[in-house]
Amino acid sequence: MLRFTPFLALGFAGLALLPACAQGGGTPDKAEIETIVREYILANPEIIEEALVALTEKERLAQASATQAAIADSKDALYNDSNDYFVGPEDAAVTVVEFFDYRCGYCKRSAEWTANLPETYDGQVRVVFKEYPIFGDISETAALAALASGRQGKYIDMHLALMALKSNDELTEQKIDELAMQLGIDVQRMRADMKSDSVKNQLADMQALGRTLNVGGTPGYFVGDQAIEGANLPKIDEVIRAEIAG
Numbered sequence: 001m002l003r004f005t006p007f008l009a010l011g012f013a014g015l016a017l018l019p020a021c022a023q024g025g026g027t028p029d030k031a032e033i034e035t036i037v038r039e040y041i042l043a044n045p046e047i048i049e050e051a052l053v054a055l056t057e058k059e060r061l062a063q064a065s066a067t068q069a070a071i072a073d074s075k076d077a078l079y080n081d082s083n084d085y086f087v088g089p090e091d092a093a094v095t096v097v098e099f100f101d102y103r104c105g106y107c108k109r110s111a112e113w114t115a116n117l118p119e120t121y122d123g124q125v126r127v128v129f130k131e132y133p134i135f136g137d138i139s140e141t142a143a144l145a146a147l148a149s150g151r152q153g154k155y156i157d158m159h160l161a162l163m164a165l166k167s168n169d170e171l172t173e174q175k176i177d178e179l180a181m182q183l184g185i186d187v188q189r190m191r192a193d194m195k196s197d198s199v200k201n202q203l204a205d206m207q208a209l210g211r212t213l214n215v216g217g218t219p220g221y222f223v224g225d226q227a228i229e230g231a232n233l234p235k236i237d238e239v240i241r242a243e244i245a246g
Contacts, residue, residue: 067227070213077209078222079128083202085147085155088118088126094243096125096236099132099210099220102142102162103171107219110231111163114219115156117240124244129159130206132218138171140203141194145176147202148193149185157183 041047071078079095098114100107117125131147133139142162149158161179165171180187193199210220213227221228223239 067214068225071222071225071227074209074212077205078213081128081205083205084128084130085150085159086126086128087115087156089123090126092118092126093124094121094126094223094240095128096240097128097130097222099130099206099215099218099222101133101135101139101218102146102165103135103139103168104218106231108163108165110219110233111160113233115160121240121244125240129155130210131203132206132210132215132220133203134218135168138173141173142171142176143203144194144199145180145190147199148190148196149180149183151193151199152185152189154183154185158185 078097096114096117098107100111102108114127117127131143133143146155146158146162149155158179161183162171162176165175177187177191180190213220213222215227217229219231221232221236223236224243226239228235228239
């Protein structure tokens with residue numbers, strides 16, 4: 001199979017410079033060159049696919065490089081923000097960060113798996129939770145409620161309770177209050193904290209960080225210098241094992 005290489009591209013460009021000996025010594029005009037190239041591509045259509053694959057890979061590598069640079073620039077905010085809530089040992093060998101939304105189906109399905117990572121890896125993993133509401137006002141309300149619940153030592157309880165809601169239609173203002181009461185959270189205090197500058201700024205910082213790191217959807221995971229889009233659990237496991245191995 002013919003490969004689309006720089007030599008082939010140079011060959012096409014060179015058609016304009018070579019004398020057309022078979023046609024009486026003249027130089028082929030633009031129309032003739034375009035015809036030659038078109039006929040060649042029609043006869044070898046695979047070069048288009050190969051060129052697109054090469055372009056896509058180039059773009060992927062460029063995006064990965066940009067993301068790694070962004071992670072390096074934001075490493076402390078991503079992995080070491082003292083305001084973040086987490087599960088697992090503070091000094092764990094590996095930190096996993098998740099950006100999520102309480103109305104995200106994939107986030108819901110992977111929530112328990114994510115929260116159990118410290119146990120799965122015998123205390124070698126810590127999981128940091130970053131609220132990243134992208135599905136409307138009720139998602140933001142739920143995020144504020146979770147962060148406010150953290151002021152009463154109930155962040156993880158509220159987080160898992162919100163994730164456990166089976167349907168997005170269940171996520172309402174009333175349901176948030178009901179869950180809080182069931183968990184022993186002072187609802188009046190939670191609601192007051194939700195309106196406080198400290199909680200609102202905490203959420204705003206998480207959202208700003210997500211945008212800086214180009215988190216375009218949820219869930220978005222970060223481990224070391226890698227970003228993992230979606231609930232790609234096997235990939236997350238693979239990266240964690242590699243980080244632990246050193």
